Amino acid sequence: MRGRGETTLKKKNRTPSEFVETMRRKAKDGTLKAVWQDWLWIWSFSRRHWGAVVLYTLFGILASGLGLAAGVLSKYMIDAIVTLDMNRLLPCCMLMVVSAALGVAFQSMTSRFAAKLSISMHNDVQAAVFDSILQSDWMELSRYASGDLLNRFSADVNTVAGCAVSWLPNVIIQLFTVLSTLAVILYYDPIMALIGCASTPLMFLMSRRLLRKQRDYNQKMRQVSGDMSAFQSETFRNMDTIKSFGVEEQMSRKLRFWQKNYRETMLEHNKFAIRTNVWLTVMGTLVQYAALGYCLWRLWRQDILFGTMTLFLQQRSNLSSAFSSLVSLVPTALSGSVAAERIRELMELRKETHTEDLPIPEGGCAVEVKGVQVAYTADRKVLSNVNFYAPSGKVVALVGPSGEGKTTLLRLLLGLIRPEEGEVALVDAQGKRQPLGADTRHCFAYVPQGNTVIAGTVAENLLLARENATEEELAAALQDACAWEFVSELPLGMHSPIGEGGKGLSEGQAQRLAIARALVRRAPVMLLDEVTSALDQETEQRVLRNLTRRGVTTIVITHRMSVLNLCSGAYRVQDGCVEPLEKEELERLASQ
Secondary structure: OOOOOOOHHHHHHOOHHHHHHHHHHHHHHOOOHHHHHHHHHHHHHHHHHHHHHHHHHHHHHHHHHHHHHHHHHHHHHHHHHHOOOHHHHHHHHHHHHHHHHHHHHHHHHHHHHHHHHHHHHHHHHHHHHHHHHHHEOHHHHOOOOHHHHHHHHHHHHHHHHHHHHHHHHHHHHHHHHHHHHHHHHHHHOHHHHHHHOOOHHHHHHHHHHHHHHHHHHHHHHHHHHHHHHHHHHHHHHOHHHHHHHOOHHHHHHHHHHHHHHHHHHHHHHHHHHHHHHHHHHHHHHHHHHHHHHHHHHHHHOOOOOHHHHHHHHHHHHHHHHHHHHHHHHHHHHHHHHHHHHHHHHHHOOOEOOOOOOOOOOOOOEEEEEEEEEEEEEOOEEEEEEEEEEEOOOOEEEEEOOOOOOHHHHHHHHOOOOOOOEEEEEEEEOOOOEEEOOHHHHHHEEEEOOOOOOOOEEHHHHHHOOOOOOOHHHHHHHHHHOOOHHHHOOOOOHHHOEEOHHHOOOOHHHHHHHHHHHHHHOOOOEEEEEOOOOOOOHHHHHHHHHHHHHOOOEEEEEOOOHHHHHHOOEEEEEEOOEEEEOOHHHHHHHHOO
């Protein structure tokens, strides 16, 4: 992906000379072309709103032109007053009022168009990134920390959306301002125009330095910001664990460590910006004094009137400001390219293969795994030569030590990961086999470990599984999950609000809601990953009996041997192998 394999450490520790060498190397291998490709990608969003972008640009040009006209009019007004030419003063005053009114109107319209465009662009980019993340291959996406994803989804999207809205229009507007202002000064005095452009060579030199440094600083800032976001996200998500271990002070120290990194990177950038601004300010001041001295000399010789002098000084300042704005768009372009690169990295992840959702088999279905081998990486094989069978409508347990591959087996059934060898299939009542993948995921209802309740009402949580479910179906699912007892006692029943992460509910209640949500899906296969661990034994037995009564094929990961009483079979997952438990061993474990 265009040289993205460089490590974060290398990016952080590069010296300026190393960065220049890296840029030269990239120029040779064609990676600098990626900046242009990033901007083509950004402009692909601008093209969707080309009409509004054109109007935004035109309004900006008109506002700039009116500002220049106001400057010229002020010259004639001042000259009319100095020469006591009242016949010219009144028309100039009227034109000035009209120009000011039009300027306010165009600025207002520009601001309105900018707001609309900004919102539309932001929504377009964010929606495209969001859809791409949802459609990405699970294995590919799992390489990114949640905090980094959020940082790209918020900060980088904002940067790209802002560039898509304003960068090219601002280039055109500022270029028009520079050329039109220079033309006006040239018309009145070519030497003054030359003085006004005196700082241009230095600005070009400084912009080259900015080019070398700005992209590096942008990468550093975004990386540090992403690391901090990841830390904060993990901290807030695991607040119970942090408090239970009493490590609040330790986490505070870690936050300050990340803040220190952020501060050092920010101050390093700030120091560079200050040095650059000092040199630009010194040069700008020298040019300003030179222009003032030239104007005073011409005024002393009575070659010009005071109004012309005012016009020269005003437009020289405007020329310098417009050129500075034009130059500042270079680091803005680099910042947009960095943000686009980070977003495109997500959007270019391998996507899941979807053809069409296959119909749910009637009469239930079994799950069969034959000769499967699974590896997350080439040197990390998790499961080898797996053979597994879950009969239709029965409960099958997966037991064994933690970290041996039980959850991996469920991910395999869901099509989140693919086997290197072997076959994973659904088998319907007629014996027809359907290979498992993304297109068969709707045949499964998955209840993962942990609290998966979201903020909202009980009903809203259940409707995540199937939006068009009726209240009767929701109530039936709650009853079969043994959750109706406490839900019916809530102030508004299933329409009662619950907090983020199920705040206000016990762990067992949250687990029962998650099971009820899976039942609402009406899938023929249920996958339960340690979700009955917070239930008492009686409630656990009732839930599993209800699943059997519904005819649902249930695969449950458990460490509680009492579950085995309700299982038609069980498999031990250990040392990369999946072995069926013999009937005698199953009965012995169930009695423990």
